[in-house]
Structures are given as structure tokens and as C-alpha cells.
Amino acid sequence: MKYDFNQIINRKKTNCLKWDGISSYFECEDLLPLWVADMDFPVAQPIVDALKKRAAHPFYGYTLPGKGVIESVIDRMWKKFKWKIKPEWILFTPGVVPALHVTVRSLTQPGDEILLQEPVYHPFFGVVKNSGCHIINNPLKLVKGRYEMDYVNLESKFHKNTRRLKNKSRIKAIIFCNPHNPVGRVWEKEEIKKMGEIVIGNGAVVISDEIHCEILFKGYEHISFATISPEFEQNCIVCTSPSKTFNLAGLEVSAIIIPNDEIRERYINTQSGIVPLPNLFGYTALEVAYKQGDEWLEQVMSYLQENLEFLKKYFTSRIPQIKIIEPQGTYLIWLDCRELGLDNESLKDFMQHKARVGLEDGYIFGEKGSGFMRMNIACPRIILEQAAERIEKQVSLLKK
Numbered sequence: 222m223k224y225d226f227n228q229i230i231n232r233k234k235t236n237c238l239k240w241d242g243i244s245s246y247f248e249c250e251d252l253l254p255l256w257v258a259d260m261d262f263p264v265a266q267p268i269v270d271a272l273k274k275r276a277a278h279p280f281y282g283y284t285l286p287g288k289g290v291i292e293s294v295i296d297r298m299w300k301k302f303k304w305k306i307k308p309e310w311i312l313f314t315p316g317v318v319p320a321l322h323v324t325v326r327s328l329t330q331p332g333d334e335i336l337l338q339e340p341v342y343h344p345f346f347g348v349v350k351n352s353g354c355h356i357i358n359n360p361l362k363l364v365k366g367r368y369e370m371d372y373v374n375l376e377s378k379f380h381k382n383t384r385r386l387k388n389k390s391r392i393k394a395i396i397f398c399n400p401h402n403p404v405g406r407v408w409e410k411e412e413i414k415k416m417g418e419i420v421i422g423n424g425a426v427v428i429s430d431e432i433h434c435e436i437l438f439k440g441y442e443h444i445s446f447a448t449i450s451p452e453f454e455q456n457c458i459v460c461t462s463p464s465k466t467f468n469l470a471g472l473e474v475s476a477i478i479i480p481n482d483e484i485r486e487r488y489i490n491t492q493s494g495i496v497p498l499p500n501l502f503g504y505t506a507l508e509v510a511y512k513q514g515d516e517w518l519e520q521v522m523s524y525l526q527e528n529l530e531f532l533k534k535y536f537t538s539r540i541p542q543i544k545i546i547e548p549q550g551t552y553l554i555w556l557d558c559r560e561l562g563l564d565n566e567s568l569k570d571f572m573q574h575k576a577r578v579g580l581e582d583g584y585i586f587g588e589k590g591s592g593f594m595r596m597n598i599a600c601p602r603i604i605l606e607q608a609a610e611r612i613e614k615q616v617s618l619l620k621k
């Protein structure tokens with residue numbers, strides 16, 4: 222079927238975080254919300270139909286994932302990423318963020334260290350700190366408009382650490398964002414390989430958050446960390462979910478894939494009784510999304526591609542002071558606003574109170590995010606047009 226993503230469907234008064242949460246997240250109400258990673262597009266019809274069918278059976282008791290759900294994850298990983306996984310490797314949780322908390326706790330003792338590559342999805346900071354661990358930051362480098370990992374600095378973090386602690390590194394893992402939110406990089410095989418060799422070579426584990434793995438712009442391919450080599454596969458935890466790809470965040474379902482028996486055992490023991498399993502509607506949606514969601518996904522991706530082209534053209538020709546960091550994946554666009562010459566508070570005030578657009582402040586993703594803003598482009602084009610016009614108008618006033 223053909224979906225109409227231009228259609229504006231009112232989401233207000235549905236307890237929707239993106240629209241109804243404006244008043245708690247921002248200081249003013251009448252903003253165009255382009256913040257939290259949630260699409261303003263209705264989900265694929267087969268998912269809606271399956272949920273209605275399941276809801277019509279009036280029993281909502283404790284629910285198993287079921288053979289169909291497990292098979293759908295196995296088939297998806299093979300079909301999309303040529304990763305052959307075993308059923309026992311898959312663990313289900315209501316979300317990737319809770320799984321990251323469990324993962325870090327299962328791999329560390331308080332006082333241990335976890336690597337992050339800022340600017341990065343800000344809940345990672347809480348994951349490390351709430352586990353009693355310290356963040357070791359290996360900042361990404363912005364090289365000719367493209368972010369890259371800093372391998373020399375990464376290696377040096379382990380060496381300094383080992384020297385300081387007399388040959389015993391306390392760096393237990395890296396949380397690798399692949400594709401990367403907020404900078405939109407879809408990491409290439411060689412890049413992943415270099416990073417993985419350093420981390421695994423120094424005895425740490427790679428926690429690969431691959432939640433954005435299917436939101437890829439034309440010409441980009443997602444490489445799952447585990448597919449690089451059997452050694453990589455045995456030293457990683459891959460966190461995936463249909464929630465970003467198919468816009469199902471409220472259904473709370475994700476699949477955590479852990480090939481190594483010992484790491485998996487530790488994860489299970491830490492999760493048990495603390496983080497619940499997903500709810501039954503989440504399982505239903507996951508299975509249908511993975512089995513029947515591709516027609517919808519293709520259409521969403523071509524719409525997002527057009528949104529991106531529109532925005533690039535608009536900013537280049539009319540707001541050249543703000544540069545779009547070319548995204549390769551995710552629908553979250555990283556805007557370099559440094560030329561506006563505003564400090565973080567003034568930039569926040571400018572976007573919120575003057576332009577009246579609800580973006581995510583870059584600095585919340587780490588120090589290197591200062592002067593940047595993150596914009597969610599998964600919305601009907603007319604909303605994006607209005608947002609661009611509002612920003613353009615205010616930028617022109619700024620000059621005067």
C-alpha cells in the first residue's frame with residue numbers, strides 16, 4: 222500500500238512525549254517539536270492490524286516471546302546484515318537503555334571505567350555513572366565536515382590506564398553507537414575493525430548500540446559489529462530493536478544479542494528480577510515489523526531522503542551560517558551553528574524563544590556538542606519547511 226507521510230495527524234492530547242511533553246521539556250509551548258527520536262508518521266498497517274487482532278483476544282497475561290518472535294529476529298539479522306545468530310543468544314528487554322544499564326553493571330565493579338565517544342547519545346552518561354563507573358571520553362574528531370574516531374587517543378587511554386593501575390586496566394567496555402546518534406555516521410567496516418581491535422586487544426568488551434541500524438540514507442550500509450570476525454562476535458553485546466526503524470518506542474521492545482556464553486550469563490544474572498521482559502504487544506509488533514514492515518520502511522526512507530535533500534538545499538541557499546553535518550543514517554540531523562557566534566545559553570534561547578523550534582541542545586551530548594543543535598526530520602515536510610523558515614527569519618534578524 223502507498224502511505225501518505227505528508228499528512229498531518231494531530232498527536233496532541235494523546236500523552237505523546239514529543240508533542241504533549243513540550244511544556245515540561247521546553248520553556249515555551251508553541252514550538253515545532255523536532256526533538257525526541259520519534260517519527261510523526263503512522264506505523265505500518267500490518268503492525269496496526271496485528272495489534273488490533275491481539276488486543277481482541279481478552280487475555281493479557283504473562284507472555285513468552287514465542288517461536289515466531291525469535292525466528293523473526295534471527296531472520297532479520299541474517300537478511301539485513303548477514304549475521305547468523307543462534308536463538309539462545311537473544312534476550313528481550315523493554316528498551317535498549319535499560320539493557321545498557323544492565324550490561325555495564327554486569328561487566329563492571331564500582332570504580333571501573335567505560336569508554337564513550339562524545340558527542341554521543343546523552344543517556345549513555347547516566348548508564349556509566351549510575352553503575353558507579355567513570356566515563357573515559359575518546360571524543361570524535363570533526364575532519365572536513367565528517368566525524369571520525371580517534372584511534373591514537375583510544376589506544377592511549379588504555380596505555381595510560383594500565384600504567385596508572387600497574388598493568389591492570391579498569392576500562393571494561395566501550396559503548397559504541399553504530400550508527401552514531403547525534404552525528405549521523407554509519408561506521409565503515411575498516412573503522413569498526415580498527416576500533417574493535419584496540420578495545421578487544423586491550424581486554425575490554427564492545428557494547429554496540431545498533432538501534433538506528435536500518436535508518437540509512439542512500440549508498441550507506443550498516444555493518445554490525447559482530448560480523449567483523451568470530452573474535453569480535455565473542456567479545457560484544459549487540460543491542461537492537463525495531464523501535465526506531467518502525468516507530469514503536471511506546472511498545473517497548475528490544476532484542477539484546479550476546480553470543481558469548483559467559484558474558485550472556487552475567488547479563489542474565491544482573492537483569493533477572495530487575496528489568497522486566499517486554500509486554501505482549503511489543504512482541505507482536507516486533508514480529509510483524511520484521512516480517513512485514515519492509516514496504517513501509519522503503520517508503521519512509523525515501524520520504525526521509527527527500528526531507529534531507531529539502532533541508533540541505535534550504536540551509537545551503539538561505540541559512541548558510543548553519544551547516545548540516547551530512548548524515549549517513551538516523552533521522553537526527555546535527556546542525557553546526559557555531560558561525561552564529563552564540564554561546565550555549567544564547568543558542569538555546571535563540572532556537573526556543575525566537576525561532577520557536579524545539580531542537581535538542583548540542584551540549585547535552587557532551588562538551589564537543591557546544592554550538593551544535595540536533596534536529597529530528599522525521600515529520601511531514603510542511604513542518605520542516607515551517608521550521609526552516611522560522612530559523613531563517615531569526616538568523617536574518619541576528620545579523621542586523
Ligand SMILES: Cc1ncc(COP(=O)(O)O)c(C=O)c1O
Pocket residue numbers: 258315316317318319342398402430432433462464470475
Ligand atoms: C543510540 C540510541 N540508543 C538507545 C535509544 C533509546 O532506546 P530505548 O527507547 O529502546 O531505550 C535511542 C533513542 O533515541 C538512541 O538514539
